[in-house]
Amino acid sequence: MPGRPSTTADRPRRTARASTTRRRAACRPTAFAGPACRPTPMRTCTDPWASWTTSPPRSSIRGWRPAGSIAPAPHQPPGGPVGSGPEVSFARSGLHVPWNDVQESLLELAEACDVPVQWSCRTGVCHTCELAMMSGTVDYYPDPVEPPAEGNILICCSKPTDDVVLDL
Structure with a gap:
């Protein structure tokens, strides 16, 4: 329109379409059926499972440890x-250890045996170390702020009074 400054909306649209069409043509893959604009090294990638005669293996978390893990x-x-005290059994680890009064708690015994366990406070406040006790009885020192759920114990502040089996 005469007398009005030119804006982007006044320009012909075919110029923009022409440049887009040229870009699309330049990015078309040659023999790759994937998305159009991939870097050249990605265009030559092949499917790693293409040589399998059956379906690819399913991943599993059971028994998985990160690469380079050196956890004993x-x-x-x-x-x-x-x-010479009561026997402490870690059911999942398959470990049976006689209780020794050198340790202050079941948590310290588990750590000495390299049994993986979660904990935070070591005084019975946070309940991070709460786990199932399959059998046996324990005493607490210090007493926890709140008792654990029925059938569970806090291993950070407990000592066995007789043979115990822990779900660890």
């Missing part, structure tokens, strides 16, 4: 006198 397997506590 659970074992008897190193050195020190052998305990």
Whole structure:
């Protein structure tokens, strides 16, 4: 329109379409059926499962450890006198250890045996270390702020009074 300044809306649209069409033509893959604009090295990638005659394997979390993990397997506590107290069994780890009064709590025994366990406070406040006790009885020192749920214990502040089986 005469007398009005030119804006982008006044320009012909075919110029924009022509440049888009040229860009699309330049990005078309040659023999790759994937998305159009991939870098050249990605265009030559092949399907890693293409050579499989059956479906690809399914991933599983069971038994998985990160690459480079050097976490030791659970074992008897190193050195020190052998305990003469009640037997502490870690069910998942398959470890049976006699209680020794050298440890202040079941948490310290689990750590000495490299049994993986979660904890935070070590005084029975946070309940992070709460886990199922399959059998046995324990005493608490110090007493937890709130008791654990029925059938569970706080291993950070508990000591066995007789043979116990823990879900660890």
